[in-house]
Amino acid sequence: MAILQARRELLIGGEWVRTTGRLEVHDPATGEVLADIADATAQEALQAVGAAHDAFGSWSQTSARQRAEILRRSFEIMTAEIEDCARLICLENGKAWGDALGEATYAAEFFRWFSEEACRIAGDFRYAPNGDKTIIVDHRPMGVAYMITPWNFPAAMATRKLAPALAAGCTAVLKPAAETPLTALWVADVVQRAGAPAGVVNVVTTSQAGPVSEAVLADPRTATLSFTGSTYVGKLLLGQTARRVLPSSMELGGNAPLIVLEGTDVGRAVEGAMVAKMRNGGSACTAANRMYVHESVAENFSEQLQTALASLRIGPGIDRTNDLGAMVSLKERDKVLDLVAAAEGEGAQAVAVSQAPVSGAFLAPRVVRGVEHGSVLTRSEIFGPVAPIVTFSDTDEAVRMANDTEYGLISYVFARDNGQGIEVARRLESGMVAVNRGVASDPAAPFGGMKESGLGREGGFAGIHEFLETQYFAVDL
Ligand code: NAD
Numbered sequence: 001m002a003i004l005q006a007r008r009e010l011l012i013g014g015e016w017v018r019t020t021g022r023l024e025v026h027d028p029a030t031g032e033v034l035a036d037i038a039d040a041t042a043q044e045a046l047q048a049v050g051a052a053h054d055a056f057g058s059w060s061q062t063s064a065r066q067r068a069e070i071l072r073r074s075f076e077i078m079t080a081e082i083e084d085c086a087r088l089i090c091l092e093n094g095k096a097w098g099d100a101l102g103e104a105t106y107a108a109e110f111f112r113w114f115s116e117e118a119c120r121i122a123g124d125f126r127y128a129p130n131g132d133k134t135i136i137v138d139h140r141p142m143g144v145a146y147m148i149t150p151w152n153f154p155a156a157m158a159t160r161k162l163a164p165a166l167a168a169g170c171t172a173v174l175k176p177a178a179e180t181p182l183t184a185l186w187v188a189d190v191v192q193r194a195g196a197p198a199g200v201v202n203v204v205t206t207s208q209a210g211p212v213s214e215a216v217l218a219d220p221r222t223a224t225l226s227f228t229g230s231t232y233v234g235k236l237l238l239g240q241t242a243r244r245v246l247p248s249s250m251e252l253g254g255n256a257p258l259i260v261l262e263g264t265d266v267g268r269a270v271e272g273a274m275v276a277k278m279r280n281g282g283s284a285c286t287a288a289n290r291m292y293v294h295e296s297v298a299e300n301f302s303e304q305l306q307t308a309l310a311s312l313r314i315g316p317g318i319d320r321t322n323d324l325g326a327m328v329s330l331k332e333r334d335k336v337l338d339l340v341a342a343a344e345g346e347g348a349q350a351v352a353v354s355q356a357p358v359s360g361a362f363l364a365p366r367v368v369r370g371v372e373h374g375s376v377l378t379r380s381e382i383f384g385p386v387a388p389i390v391t392f393s394d395t396d397e398a399v400r401m402a403n404d405t406e407y408g409l410i411s412y413v414f415a416r417d418n419g420q421g422i423e424v425a426r427r428l429e430s431g432m433v434a435v436n437r438g439v440a441s442d443p444a445a446p447f448g449g450m451k452e453s454g455l456g457r458e459g460g461f462a463g464i465h466e467f468l469e470t471q472y473f474a475v476d477l
Contacts, residue, residue: 014198
């Protein structure tokens, strides 16, 4: 497939640079090698930092309109070639075609949204209350932004960082996950073709995420870190950024509760739960991880959910008739199976609702009943197509269980009506709450978590400020 031959090297200062070290990218549906790409050392990554640093001076001085137009062109190119992007996502990540196309479209929208935001970076002008001076507040680009992205949304996590950084006037060094680097290379190529000057976007693919990132973060030319990944790695990186008091935006793990209240239309709740649970085959930080269902509807909900899950066709994502693709690797699949086995060991009943293909990293969905709050499935980020159901009898108890976690990314509430839903949503400790719907993500909305799910917000009006430094001028006017 031509798309697999396209970009395989490091992008440094506008050049595709070949490395001696090589990294194989696999198709998790077949186990086949898709491509052999650059495997950067820390030294090579620092060359990318140098290129980004060199480009920053002139890029930060371009007009907002110029930056906006490059981002707008990126959106247009990506939209025109959306199926190429979806194909790459399917092949290297394993997800189903519908999910891949959905992700590619969502990813392109970050270019459009931030092309609009680039021209709306507002300052502030005020007189001091005591009248002795004028307060002028300005926002200026931070400099070189280092970006680390996970494998589960290889396009959207890259554009959610690149678009606001470029809109703000920062330059970027992007380090995608080793499992899914091809999509990130493709996205970077789009931005190049849209007219980004050499060095504005650099990409470093590597199997040595730890040492490469440590070197980049220690380099005084790196101005900020934007990380999306697990809370475990996020904490490790915060230890490193603390050494240089480096601004750090953290989009970390989740353990989303999904609450179905008494009086809810069960059909609607199941429809929402299917999206909340199964988007990306369950490998999403926003995936509904624990379902708290009122005892009056629990049986009906579980049965309808089981039927809906059983109707999903499982197979390679690249075959457009499949609804559920492969997991990213056998290792990730086995992690999920181990969690299910641990839950069974605790007395829960897991039912595999269908059969998955035997070869490849496929996993049939499971509904798990008889789950107690506090048991393994309610404490762990499952990251796969497994739906644990816990019943409750009283709303206060549901809110208490939902909040009983160190995570706080997103929650879902299904209620009789939006009034009842919002009332419960306000009591939940999460950065986002979807009320009577299965998806919340939108480039125009602030995405991010409370507690150990992260620091800062991406998207919305807030996203661009992760790449801007506030500067205040005191002036006697
Ligand atoms: P991960 O933390 O293992 O890896 C994420 C990225 O960090 C990858 O690029 C990886 O190469 C890199 N990395 C790994 N070890 C590192 C180290 N020592 N130093 C520097 N970089 C390192 O996470 P993952 O398994 O790729 O992704 C799944 C996790 O990401 C889940 O916890 C999920 O909830 C989270 N996630 C969060 C969001 C969000 O917006 N909050 C979005 C998607 C995924």
